[in-house]
Amino acid sequence: MRGFCGKKMSVVLALMASTTMAQAEDVEVLHWWTSGGEAAALGVLKDNLASQGIGWVDMPVSGGGGEAAMTTLRARVTAGNAPTAVQMLGFDIQDWAAEGALGNLDAVAAAEGWDAVVPGALQAFSKYDGHWIAAPVNVHSTNWVWANKSILDGLGIAQPKTWDEFVAAMTAVKDSGKVALAHGGQAWQDATVFDGVVLSVGGTDFYKAAFVDLDPAALGGEQMVEAFRRMEILRSFADDNFSGRDWNLASAMVINGEAAFQIMGDWAKGEFLNAGKVPGQDFLCFRVPGSEGTVSFNSDQFAMFNVASEGAKAAQATMAADIMSPAFQSAFNVVKGSVPARTDVPNDAFDACGKQGMADLAAASAAGKLVGSMAHGHANRAAVKNAIYDVVTAAFNGEYDAAKAANELVSAVEAAK
Numbered sequence: 001m002r003g004f005c006g007k008k009m010s011v012v013l014a015l016m017a018s019t020t021m022a023q024a025e026d027v028e029v030l031h032w033w034t035s036g037g038e039a040a041a042l043g044v045l046k047d048n049l050a051s052q053g054i055g056w057v058d059m060p061v062s063g064g065g066g067e068a069a070m071t072t073l074r075a076r077v078t079a080g081n082a083p084t085a086v087q088m089l090g091f092d093i094q095d096w097a098a099e100g101a102l103g104n105l106d107a108v109a110a111a112e113g114w115d116a117v118v119p120g121a122l123q124a125f126s127k128y129d130g131h132w133i134a135a136p137v138n139v140h141s142t143n144w145v146w147a148n149k150s151i152l153d154g155l156g157i158a159q160p161k162t163w164d165e166f167v168a169a170m171t172a173v174k175d176s177g178k179v180a181l182a183h184g185g186q187a188w189q190d191a192t193v194f195d196g197v198v199l200s201v202g203g204t205d206f207y208k209a210a211f212v213d214l215d216p217a218a219l220g221g222e223q224m225v226e227a228f229r230r231m232e233i234l235r236s237f238a239d240d241n242f243s244g245r246d247w248n249l250a251s252a253m254v255i256n257g258e259a260a261f262q263i264m265g266d267w268a269k270g271e272f273l274n275a276g277k278v279p280g281q282d283f284l285c286f287r288v289p290g291s292e293g294t295v296s297f298n299s300d301q302f303a304m305f306n307v308a309s310e311g312a313k314a315a316q317a318t319m320a321a322d323i324m325s326p327a328f329q330s331a332f333n334v335v336k337g338s339v340p341a342r343t344d345v346p347n348d349a350f351d352a353c354g355k356q357g358m359a360d361l362a363a364a365s366a367a368g369k370l371v372g373s374m375a376h377g378h379a380n381r382a383a384v385k386n387a388i389y390d391v392v393t394a395a396f397n398g399e400y401d402a403a404k405a406a407n408e409l410v411s412a413v414e415a416a417k
C-alpha cells in the first residue's frame, strides 16, 4: 500500500498547489454501511484516511439499498448542510449531478488515469456531462445465493445447478425442519431477490427489456408472470418471522446453521467473513440457478458534494484518490465482499467467491451480459425503482397473484416513468 500512498500524496499535493495550499479538513461521510461486515470494510477506508491525517466524521443511516440514507441526504442538502462525501448508487448520482450539487473530480481523475481503468458500465454513473463526479469504490452484484455447507452436506444436497434443483434442495431442507430460505421482508430485499429471479426466468435480454427499457410487453408478459410465480415459491420457503428482518440477520441464520440459503448481493459475504467463515469450507456462493453468465451489478460510489472551503476540497481530493488506488481497492473489497471497480487490480488477495466474482464480471462484460441492478438503482431512476418495489413487495406478501402482479407492474411503471 505504501507505494501507492506516495503516488497519491504527490497527486493530492499537486491538486492542492493548483488551487491554494490548504490543510485537508476532516471528511463527513454519509453512508449505510452499518452491519458487522460493512463496518469492517468501512474501517479499511477510515484507517487509510487517518494514515494521511484526515479525520472521519461518521454519518451512518442504516437500511440496505440506501433509501433511508437518500432521504436523510435530501434533508441535509435542503438545510444547506451537505456532507463532504456520500455513498451513492447509480441513477441517484446522476440525479444529484443534474441538480448541480456535486463537485468536479476531473483533476484527480486525470492525474490518476481513471478513464483507462474504470469499466465503461461504471463510468456511465461516475461521470455527468463528461465530468467525473463520483469515485467508485466497488462492484457488487445481486444474483448470488449463499448456502450453509454443512446443512447441504448433512442432507446429501449438491449445489443446485438449475431452478428445479434449487426448489428440490429447498424442499429437502424444509422437510428436515430447518429454514430453507433466510429472507428479510423489506422492499429492497424482496427486489434484490427479484433481480436474480427475473434473470433466472428470461436471462439478460428479458431483464433489460423489463427493467432498463421498461417495455410493457416484458413487464406484463408470460415470463414476468413466471417470475412472480417463482417469488411465490420462494416465499413458501421463508420462515414465519421474515417480515421486516434486516438482511444481515437473515445472513446470520445461514451462518449459524438455522437456514440453508439466502439470495442476496455479495455484501452478504462480508457477514460470513466477519463471522470467521471460509468459502468452500463453511459456506458456498453460487449464482441464482438459471442466471449464470449474467451479472446484475451495482457499484457503491462516493459522490463529493460542492463545498466552499479549500480544506474540504483537499480532503475530497485525497479521499477520491485513496478510494481509487489499486491497493485500497484490493484491501477494501476483500473485506466488503465486492470486487474492484478498476480492471487492473490483481485477484491474489481475494477468496474463491471473490475470484469468481471478478471472473464473472469480466466475462459478463465481454459478452454483453452485464446489467444494472434494478433493486439497487442501476437500471432506472428512483421513481421507477420504487414503483417496481411496491408491486414486488405487495405480490411477495400475497396481495396479488402472479398474473395480477405482472399487470400491476405495467401500470405502476407507466405511472412512474
Ligand code: BGC
Residues within 6 Å of the ligand: 032, 033, 038, 063, 064, 065, 066, 089, 140, 267, 298, 299, 300, 376
Ligand atoms: C450497497 C452495499 C450494501 C448493501 C446492504 C447495497 O445497496 O451497494 O454496499 O452493503 O446495500 O446495506
